[in-house]
Amino acid sequence: MHSLSALNALYNEKFSVDNFHQNPTGLYKPVNHIMNIPGKRIRPLLLLMGCEMFGGDAKQALNPSFAVEVFHNFTLVHDDIMDNADIRRGVPTVHKLYGTNAGILAGDVMLAFAYRYLTDVAPQYVPSLITIFNKTAIEIFEGQQMDMDFEKRNDVTEGEYLKMIEFKTSVLLGCCLQLGAVIGGAGAEDQKLIYEFGLKLGLSFQIKDDYLDTFGEAEKVGKRIGGDIIQNKKTYLYVTAFNNANAAQKAQFTSLLTEADEEKKIKEVKQLFEATGARQQALDKSDELYNVALQSLQKISVGEENKKPLAEMAQKINNREF
Amino acid sequence: MHSLSALNALYNEKFSVDNFHQNPTGLYKPVNHIMNIPGKRIRPLLLLMGCEMFGGDAKQALNPSFAVEVFHNFTLVHDDIMDNADIRRGVPTVHKLYGTNAGILAGDVMLAFAYRYLTDVAPQYVPSLITIFNKTAIEIFEGQQMDMDFEKRNDVTEGEYLKMIEFKTSVLLGCCLQLGAVIGGAGAEDQKLIYEFGLKLGLSFQIKDDYLDTFGEAEKVGKRIGGDIIQNKKTYLYVTAFNNANAAQKAQFTSLLTEADEEKKIKEVKQLFEATGARQQALDKSDELYNVALQSLQKISVGEENKKPLAEMAQKINNREF
Structure with a gap:
């Protein structure tokens, strides 16, 4: 098993460069902008830890670990458009820098890349990984919709609120760990x-x-x-x-x-x-x-x-x- | 082999209803709106025909055939936002009816559903289908970016134009046929x-x-x-x-x-x-x-x-x- 800092190093070694095509630049500059903002990379780390917990080698799970980070950042790009947010982690948001159309399209291509990296593993894992990831992605969009709906309501119940945050933020953490566990052989x-x-x-x-x-x-x-x-x-x-x-x-x-x-x-x-x-x-x-x-x-x-x-x-x- | 009209009937029998969850309605009403506009369904039909050409049974390819139609419609929803288009096939566009945020999120969830339907087939096909589809999706986003870039230029060459329409519209037709061919055993x-x-x-x-x-x-x-x-x-x-x-x-x-x-x-x-x-x-x-x-x-x-x-x-x- 790798230590936390060793996992971090493995991830950064492979992904701390511009991972996306250079052309068309109008599409990929916004993607590289958000992907290069320093962060804790908690989701990829959880995925790698989930893999090693079951005796797997984190190196076999690196591409899916990047997939969940790309996916998470895609949701931030589109959420920031919907929330009309100017600043994210101390720097201008993608649509603020490059325009709304660039933000929409950058997010779209990031979602496709998330699926590409997710499935760039030994083929026997692909059907399971896809099933888990699809379910999670759909729940996250439903959570975002609930969040927007709740802004207009004053009668949100505790149960509804918990379901919203479960979908909007928590399912992705569970998903990351489970994806890693699949590759680890759980x-x-x-x-x-x-x-x-x-x-x-x-x-x-x-x-x-x-x-x-x-x-x-x-x-x-x-x-x-x-x-x-x-x-x-x-x-x-x-x-x-x-x-x-x-x-x-x-x-x-x-x-x-x-x-x-x-x-x-x-x-x-x-x-x-x-x-x-x-x-x-x-x-x-x-x-x-x-x-x-x-x-x-x-x-x-x-x-x-x-x-x-x-x-x-x-x-x-x-x-x-x- | 089924005739064209028999393939059409197979597809409509399974998918001419509201195929998406009902809740949250703010998310799925826009999706059902665009999916229910009558159309030629050329992409799903090509996929089913590609399957049967190699001796496969179209019934085994129905879910992926719906996936390409959902994907195509997702691109229309987001393109219409980017192009500020009010009308599509004679009816109001999704963002015109439901707002830009609803259009962005409806498109996002449609992309996830496209992957879900694409992979709802016999598991041995999943890795191939995903690889072909991912490549195509990414090219389509690159094509859309090229199209937007070209609007601002007057020196677009014939070669650049052909590459743009290849990516923006043609690769999906090739992809549909190839996806069907994979399931047909080509x-x-x-x-x-x-x-x-x-x-x-x-x-x-x-x-x-x-x-x-x-x-x-x-x-x-x-x-x-x-x-x-x-x-x-x-x-x-x-x-x-x-x-x-x-x-x-x-x-x-x-x-x-x-x-x-x-x-x-x-x-x-x-x-x-x-x-x-x-x-x-x-x-x-x-x-x-x-x-x-x-x-x-x-x-x-x-x-x-x-x-x-x-x-x-x-x-x-x-x-x-x-």
Whole structure:
């Protein structure tokens, strides 16, 4: 088994160059732009770790690991167009730099390349990899649609919100681990367990992320606290608070949506999150999901030594140390 | 072997309903909208015919035949956004009806569904089908980029133009036939020949299409003659005429680009197409490519009886009877 830093090195050695054709440049410059923004490469690393956990060699899984990174970045390019976002990871978004048409087409070709890299492996794995990946891709688009739909609604339930973040962000983590597990030779039951581990870890992470945006410390989180509140973003805190609220609290909530004084808005919405029990509920839900994730990991039929890297990774992700 | 109408019936029986999930409706209503517009289904039919030519059963190729139709329609949805087109086949375009974001996301999910249907076949075919399809999809995006690039240029060569239409429209016809051939059990050499047949047939068709837009009869073509000239569209006629033109003709061409009197513009550009030899060159090129297509068909190592349906189809396409 390779260490985390060795896996990182393997990946970077192969993919830290411009991996796309040069021509037509109008098509591939935007692709190389987003692919070259430094990142944690968490999805490819999870895929490679999933492979090695079952005794596979990460080198056999490198192309699929690049596929999931290309796919993830494709979703960012199209999401940024839909969200009209100008900045991503500190640099201008693709459509901001190159125009909307270039962003649409760059995303499209990235999706095709994701499938190309995914299937550039030993042919016996191709049907399984494709089936898992297709299901995930479709769920991610459904999650993005739910997210856009929820912006226009005030009656989103906790269950609906959890399904949305599951589809929009968590299924890809489960998918990465399962793809790696397939190449590593895992059986059907172990594939299911490692998928569940990634899925629940992703959900736990997302809810904690919502929590920290409101209740974290600015230096640790690396961004202004309360951003979600200012934008009236439907987060786990928002949805649970609104559902838990009594009539008076609901009225206060609704009037705060249009409050112009940002400091006042943040302070009073935080108080509502506390008073409705949403703050504690978010922490509890995140912890619960993290524990469910670890239970799935424990059930996988490989030795403890093989589980250690992913258990450590889960802890790092949970502690915001990765 | 099934007749053309029997293949059509097989396809319609399975796919003339809403084939996509109902929820989220914001995602799938736009998809069902474009998929339900009546059409000739030429790509799925070519795929099914390619399969049966080699003795395969079209029923085994139905899912991939739907995949190419979904893929083709996905490209229309995204192209219509990029071209800012309001109408497609007589009805409002997806983004016009549902908004640009819905159009982007509907296209994305259609691409994923194309891969899902493509790979919903006997697993031994999956690696080949995916490899052929990936290559084609990437070329189509490159062709779309070339097309957008050419709009801003006046020095496009005949070779560049042919490469653009090859990528943008013809490779998909070759791909459909080859995908069918794979499922029908064709060997590598026959796969190459049937691909070439489709590719050249597509090129021949596209050049003739350009020709008829200018020199056809309105009743037969079913649209106003001269539309490409009015829009200064880079067609085979335009590109060859401009490259053949002497200095005086080039100057006349350039001044006609901004001519406001549409009838005068059409008349004088037609005269230039004639005087520069572009009109005859387009006819000759289309015929030449059609004959090359037929030669590829002739070389395929199956009996004449098996080639007959595709030979007849080629003739119908060439005569605008399909």
